[in-house]
Amino acid sequence: MAYSQALIERFRNPKNVGEIADANGIGRVGNASCGDIMEIYLKIENNIVVDAKFKTFGCASAIASSDVACDLIRGRTVEDALKLTNDEIVKELDGLPAQKIHCSILASEAIALAVEYYRNGGKMPTEDKMV
Amino acid sequence: MKVYLDHAATTYVDEDVLQAMMPYFVDTFGNASSQHQYGQASLNAVDRAREQVAAAICARPSEIYFTSGGTEADNWAIKGIAHAYQHKGKHLITTVVEHHAVLHPMEQLEKEGFEVTYLPVHADGRVDLEALKKAIRPDTILISVMFANNEIGTIQPIAEIGKIAKEHKIFFHTDAVQAMGACPIDVKELGIDLLSMSAHKFYGPKGVGALYIRTGVKPQKLITGGAQERTMRGGTLNTPGIVGMGEALSKAVRDMEKNNEHIRALRDYFVAEVLKCIPDVVVNGGMEHRLPNNANISFKFIEGESILLSLDMDGIAASSGSACSSGSLDPSHVLLATGLPVEYAHGSIRFTFGKSTTKEAVDYTLECLKNTIEKLRAWSPLYADHIRR
Ligand SMILES: Cc1ncc(COP(=O)(O)O)c(C=O)c1O
Ligand SMILES: [Zn+2]
Numbered sequence: 001m002a003y004s005q006a007l008i009e010r011f012r013n014p015k016n017v018g019e020i021a022d023a024n025g026i027g028r029v030g031n032a033s034c035g036d037i038m039e040i041y042l043k044i045e046n047n048i049v050v051d052a053k054f055k056t057f058g059c060a061s062a063i064a065s066s067d068v069a070c071d072l073i074r075g076r077t078v079e080d081a082l083k084l085t086n087d088e089i090v091k092e093l094d095g096l097p098a099q100k101i102h103c104s105i106l107a108s109e110a111i112a113l114a115v116e117y118y119r120n121g122g123k124m125p126t127e128d129k130m131v
Numbered sequence: 132m133k134v135y136l137d138h139a140a141t142t143y144v145d146e147d148v149l150q151a152m153m154p155y156f157v158d159t160f161g162n163a164s165s166q167h168q169y170g171q172a173s174l175n176a177v178d179r180a181r182e183q184v185a186a187a188i189c190a191r192p193s194e195i196y197f198t199s200g201g202t203e204a205d206n207w208a209i210k211g212i213a214h215a216y217q218h219k220g221k222h223l224i225t226t227v228v229e230h231h232a233v234l235h236p237m238e239q240l241e242k243e244g245f246e247v248t249y250l251p252v253h254a255d256g257r258v259d260l261e262a263l264k265k266a267i268r269p270d271t272i273l274i275s276v277m278f279a280n281n282e283i284g285t286i287q288p289i290a291e292i293g294k295i296a297k298e299h300k301i302f303f304h305t306d307a308v309q310a311m312g313a314c315p316i317d318v319k320e321l322g323i324d325l326l327s328m329s330a331h332k333f334y335g336p337k338g339v340g341a342l343y344i345r346t347g348v349k350p351q352k353l354i355t356g357g358a359q360e361r362t363m364r365g366g367t368l369n370t371p372g373i374v375g376m377g378e379a380l381s382k383a384v385r386d387m388e389k390n391n392e393h394i395r396a397l398r399d400y401f402v403a404e405v406l407k408c409i410p411d412v413v414v415n416g417g418m419e420h421r422l423p424n425n426a427n428i429s430f431k432f433i434e435g436e437s438i439l440l441s442l443d444m445d446g447i448a449a450s451s452g453s454a455c456s457s458g459s460l461d462p463s464h465v466l467l468a469t470g471l472p473v474e475y476a477h478g479s480i481r482f483t484f485g486k487s488t489t490k491e492a493v494d495y496t497l498e499c500l501k502n503t504i505e506k507l508r509a510w511s512p513l514y515a516d517h518i519r520r
Contacts, residue, residue: 028512035434038512039515055510056512057432057511059436060436060437063437
């Protein structure tokens with residue numbers, strides 16, 4: 001498993017791990033088959049993501065991807081946050097081993113769910129994406 | 132501090148073993164098949180190693196065939212027996228907890244039209260002997276059950292299986308790769324017809340192993356080419372490797388009791404401390420019939436690969452059957468076979484101790500492990516759910 005130095009550093013010292021007590025956007029996605037479950041917490045003010053945090057059950061790639069995703073969307077408008085792509089995350093990590101790409105895809109899915117929660121006025125989206 | 136707790140993956144080469152091997156790289160480099168003095172000197176060394184390996188399992192030297200390792204020995208035994216005896220039947224029996232070096236040849240044979248029964252195991256990892264008896268059919272030609280499991284260390288009831296196989300006149304192969312040097316083995320007493328081993332698991336070099344084939348048993352050849360190994364396995368003999376294997380195995384058998392005692396004491400201490408200090412853990416596999424060097428522990432709410440990487444950053448090397456790192460999506464087939472729930476299986480780590488592991492190293496590992504588990508749980512949404520509940 002050749003992990004990049006960037007990924008190792010993220011995994012060693014994640015900056016955004018934790019919950020936001022007054023989060024108004026929460027999204028959890030999971031992939032039980034791989035063993036990665038990710039929860040994203042957003043604080044949205046005036047349509048801007050002013051803070052983002054995460055909790056993740058999963059491999060180092062999943063944890064590092066979550067951490068990077070939070071950095072990437074902080075300060076973005078909600079619309080731009082939704083545009084976060086997996087490629088941006090992978091680039092920020094200096095690449096991921098091929099079999100690990102799927103672990104990084106969860107982050108954008110979790111953000112989409114968190115925004116849906118926000119737009120629903122603080123209710124969990126009805127569709128349960130946990131599998 | 133650097134701590135290596137992955138001896139089931141491979142061991143370093145013992146200093147005495149290395150010294151024994153050294154002359155066979157430059158000074159005595161001849162091809163053991165050559166007629167001249169160079170060749171004969173190598174052949175003498177190979178013969179001596181063959182005697183050492185045979186003595187370690189109470190076999191005759193003529194029953195030992197050197198291979199490139201455990202994987203080749205397993206492939207040879209299974210495909211060789213299947214192909215040579217298919218006129219007697221096309222049914223094979225093995226277990227769900229075998230190494231892939233056994234499972235994949237079995238799957239290959241299934242594609243060729245053989246039928247394979249995969250026996251279940253109990254929660255402790257041991258095979259169900261009643262299920263074995265029921266699985267036997269008139270067309271069964273081979274039973275292959277590993278001596279000891281590589282993931283959870285479970286030692287199988289080999290003598291009982293050998294007896295059942297003999298009663299039904301079925302060949303019995305055992306993958307003893309993890310058992311060599313840890314379990315006393317007498318192939319005659321245990322009723323073993325074929326046995327696989329690999330030098331790099333008992334402080335010998337990598338890339339060399341052996342298959343024991345009882346006199347009279349005639350598997351088809353796997354590697355054809357030269358007339359080496361009494362025409363049964365082609366290829367120039369790996370003299371330094373074979374010499375290293377002989378030396379390593381005789382030393383491992385000589386020191387077995389002493390090493391086991393040391394290793395078992397550290398393992399038992401480690402397991403007891405983990406159970407005492409870390410909540411929500413499961414020790415996988417039974418403790419009674421178990422290799423002394425193996426501790427396999429599941430940590431709930433967190434995932435194995437992240438535990439492994441975190442320990443690695445502290446200088447500690449262990450192993451995980453993590454789905455995510457192995458490239459397959461499923462957690463360990465062995466752990467699931469013991470009935471461990473998937474959520475536990477994802478967070479499993481194997482620690483395997485060695486003869487030079489120290490108490491200090493174990494204490495350091497325990498300290499780092501506690502911190503790692505605490506840290507990763509604090510990051511886990513599943514642990515947060517658990518705390519809120
Ligand atoms: C039980 C078992 N069988 C077979 C093998 C394969 O042996 P080798 O690495 O020598 O091919 C291993 C080693 O990983 C093993 O643990
Ligand atoms: Zn993953």
